[in-house]
Amino acid sequence: MRSSQQQALFRPRRSQQWREGAIRALLALCAAVSVVTTVAIVVVLLWESALFFREVSPWEFLTGTRWAPKFQPQSFGVLPLVCGTLLVVVGSALVALPAGLITGIYLSEYARPRTRAVLKPILEILAGIPTVVYGYFALYFITPGLMAVFPGTERFNAASAAIAVGVMILPMVASICDDAFQAVPDSLRQGAYALGARRRQVVLRVVLPAALSGVIASYVLALSRAVGETMIVTLAAGANPQLTLNPLEAIQTMTAYIVQVSLGDTPAGTVEYHTLYAVGLLLFLITFSLNVVAQRILRRFREEYE
Amino acid sequence: MNQSPPVEKDAPAVPVLQVQELTIRYGDKVAVDRVSLDIPETKITAIIGPSGCGKSTLxxxxxxxxxxxxxxTMQGRVLYRGVDLYAKDVDPVQVRRRIGMVFQKPNPFPKSIYKNIAWGLAINGIRDGVPQRVERALQQAALWDEVKDRLHDSxxxxxxxxxxxxxIARALALEPEVLLMDEPCSALDPISTARIEDLLFQLRDTYTIVIVTHNxxxxxxxxxxxxxxDGGHLVEFGPTEQVFTRPKEKRTEDYVTGRFG
Amino acid sequence: MSPPNGPHANAPDRPSSQRRRDALPRLLRRRGDGQLWRERLFHLFCAAVAWSGLVILVVLLFHVTRVGWPVLSWKFLTSPPSRFPHRAGIYPALMGTLWLIGLTTLFTVPVGVGAAIYLEEFATPSRWNRFIELNIANLAGVPSIIYGVLGLGVFVRWMHLGRSVLAGALTMSLLILPVVIIAAREAIRAVPDSIRQGAFALGATRWQAVRDHVLPSALPGILTGIILSIARAIGETAPLITIGALTYVVFVPESPLDRFTVLPIQIYNWASDSRRPFHDLAGAAIVVLLAVLLTVNAVAVWIRHRFEKYRMR
Structure with a gap:
């Protein structure tokens, strides 16, 4: 056979290459949807917030201590909403972070395979319960309980919502902690046992320090989830933006405010309406930075053990 | 079987594949170092060497x-009947249709026996006489008698x-000119190995076979x-009998007599 | 250790070999300094905390069922909501959920699986592709209400879709897309590379190998991921409220451009009502919602088990 004929044999089939390229491009387009989503989120938030910040200075927005867009005189200080969010986040962290860590320790270091096989699905179910159900539970089960224990408790209060949010984020903390512990090489444990350490000592002094960055990442992610949680706080925490540190009073979080505006008949185009986007932007920035931090920690943790 | 041993001066007849000054790197690590090699037509060429010497990469x-x-990354050339396989207008997909490959671990598709072979034909646009081709491939691979009653089982x-x-049948169904085998028996028991070796003898007249083995x-x-x-270098290449009985290189002798590796 | 029982104690009437045998266990005997108690206590404490998740789950289910069960009836499932609690039902919400989930699945599955295939099979490790990956991970962490704000801005107002099922489904699709992509990628990654190699060696193109071998092998995993994401979409409330789906809807949508309501929104509606009988309605609707979710999750688990045996090596 002549060389040129041979060369023709290996020449790409045009139709096939064209089809392959077209499919590749189509699939790449699918992947690009995610980037478009991010861009759209940023553009919408920035654009509509700009309309808000034309009328209210960012300084006033970020440092004002009174949030009253619907009353005269209007006031646009976001700090009460931030304070309300913080109250719920701290409260839920008090519930979920220690309990999640301990659950993770139990799952990874103590539970037998069969126990794990039961406990993990239970946690998954807990994580899969819709937030509106948790909100209902907080309002009609946790709050009456709190009222019975602390007589001064208001009908809507931060504590009840915080407990429910804590329960909601607990499975996530437990699952990431469990993964982090499992990633710790067994040789480390064996080494400690060989020195005569007991299991509790191995867990607390060897495994936990080795998995610390994974634990911290789970905490940061959980906080981010708590900041963005909406339905529980909307149902149970109230709609009363105020600067308070008393968890038994009604407050309002950033997310609950966004819901309030979209529920009401606020006319589009007014300043009150644009507050929705300004608060949304702040919420996005907070959760986004928390997520970026958590992912950075997780990546470093994985590199350490892979 | 043609048992007349090739004489040393008898240069490999017609090279189907020519490897010229081939260097392959993984990152900074050199896996194959300036190897030149002519693979003769309708013969079985074995590539031996200690593990990690670059034979599979080659x-x-x-x-x-x-x-x-x-x-x-690669430098150098691989010619198939004078055509550079890495030339710009060569489609790797078309290359693999002429030069088939069998891997270290058997990797049948999780489908029926019949479909395993018919799929290769389908993607190559062969639609005529598929059942006959499947049967012929299975017969060539000495598998037909064992599976003819359960072609549609997994x-x-x-x-x-x-x-x-x-x-092997899957690769043969495409009627390739060259069959590359990467330690095809390393995951098999001695009896299965013997059957595959028998098969190689039957195929040697029709196909050019390159087999990597540590055995x-x-x-x-x-x-x-x-x-x-060894270490990415081609230490010695020649007729099998000469390499095993009268190696030119000390290192080859050490290896084939089991003194290292 | 008291001297008479110690290893060096004199016991002339016993042979020395037996003495040694007695002495050894004593050396290895557990110390009585409280270490062991602390060990047991810590183990018990961890177990108690871990199992408290089950306790919470049981309490929650019990509470909701006790409230909602008496209200549940066939009429409740087939009636529209009403100002009168004894006449109210969840039919439009159930149908609305069905519409929303149907459309969301329609949008999410091709795009999500396509993106996963691209990232796992076609993408080379370039900067742009790393950026896409990072971006998806970040999107998965964006609060759902932000998607609502996005949907309000883009679908409802800019594209003039109004407060329709279509706008809701598009918003929901963007929300669960990252989860679908991540799950599908994992399933695709779990397909052994030897299958791809075998296909390439027969002269298959990348797409032929993916279409005929990788995707079928990854299908159970992909399906499970999709179903779990859909379960999440069924329970989501916040983004739909933000795009304005919270209205008094007594009819079932007939086209994608009709207004709609869904189960979680109906629950929110009743739960935030100040009148007691409506709280019980919310409880009943929650029982229905949880039953739906349980069924969906059971299907996912079933698929996972059903196909596990087919997984290669």
Missing amino acids: LRALNRMNDYIEGL ALALSGGQQQRLC MQQAARVSDYTAFL
């Missing part, structure tokens, strides 16, 4: 299976040796030519 370069490995139900012969007895048994690779 084999995979012959039908561009290395294309998908990240961080791999290929995963076969034994390891049968799976490997199915993979020196196997290389001595089945191959016409042997290339000894």
